[in-house]
Amino acid sequence: MRLPATTIARLSKYRRMLGSFNYESTHIFSHNLAKLLNLTPEQVRRDLMLIGLTGNHRKGYNIKELIDLVSKTIDSEKGHNVAIVGMGNLGMAVTAFIRRAKTRLNIVAAFDIDSGKIGKKVADVTCYHVDDISDIVRDLSISIAVLTVPPGEAIDVATLLIKSGIKGILNFTSVHIDVPPHVYLKETNIITSLEEIGFFIKEGSSK
Amino acid sequence: MRLPATTIARLSKYRRMLGSFNYESTHIFSHNLAKLLNLTPEQVRRDLMLIGLTGNHRKGYNIKELIDLVSKTIDSEKGHNVAIVGMGNLGMAVTAFIRRAKTRLNIVAAFDIDSGKIGKKVADVTCYHVDDISDIVRDLSISIAVLTVPPGEAIDVATLLIKSGIKGILNFTSVHIDVPPHVYLKETNIITSLEEIGFFIKEGSSK
DNA sequence: ATAAAGTTGTGAATAAATTAACAAATGATA
């Protein structure tokens, strides 16, 4: 199915919102879900239409059906095996966070160069030496890497990951990394986010 | 000046890229800058046009001029005072990160409820009790808050921040918070990012 | 039964963002 990235991101939020939230009813209206997530009812309806969910004209959307269909749409059969690369402060915080959030994302390995961490479990994940990355990515079928190494290491480590056959990278370093078209890259940059906030509050504009 | 959020985010990246990078020349072409950040030369040229930067048809854009004009455009006169709310693992990692990245963002306070942290410097920032948030936001002219409290606390703390007159919030909790139109909210959600990556690598699609 | 109230589903309209296209400018070269 061909779905825009904006829709995928919202579907993920619908599921998480409705999964966590103990909603008082079995159904929810588009405008209620929209309200909960600062979206418009039209966005909600269109997204759900795109995945083929049909609601009831008088009760709204069945929450269980919605969650199941979002899962069927965005999750992969067996879930994704994820590695945290760079098990420092941020790596550990992220690991704990992903773990807590019951998803189809399985953190199966961490990589570091710190001998104090290698061979041990850090934040409950086995930590390997980054030199073994190729073998382990292959052996454990790791498809997604979370990149939380120091900036100076980012390019080298990313190159290694790409060579090892990784399919997606979530890059937390502020270093820009270059990926071939078959690797899906997503960047999270706090400075950019804060500077964007800074600009718009200076201008006195709302989003 | 009325600029799209997408442009602001890219301007922030241009500046950071060219500030960190010791470029071999005083000038850079749109296609070189685009290459460094996985953008198109047209995007770069349009963004720079929007802020009124004019390049040289044969040498490209003057890097110093570019950085200065981006700064003039997106920074506020005195910079922004920022508070970290919830000085746990993530809060400390973020603090260290922002600190390292020479910007006009001044982290002037942290807030927590842990008595072991209050009154002390944590990650080199004075930590106050969250109960004092209103007074301190006012007294220190804090305009941006980074929200890194546990999920259960997010709504209450955000409400408090908004009441205290905060102008922008960068929300790291996975809890959705509702803000009035005069507060600029930006959310960072790792699960959503990873699920988006998961979908697109499953589909075998590139971004 | 029938009407009333309120929501979905979805084309069509609009807005936002990106990409294409190319004239005008600039400096290098002959």
Add this chain to the structure above:
DNA sequence: TATCATTTGTTAATTTATTCACAACTTTAT
């Protein structure tokens, strides 16, 4: 000095995303 190769600046075209607008439906109330 004239030609050439290359890049900028910008208007127009296209693509992507959101919002509008409303017919069709579903339940409740009369």
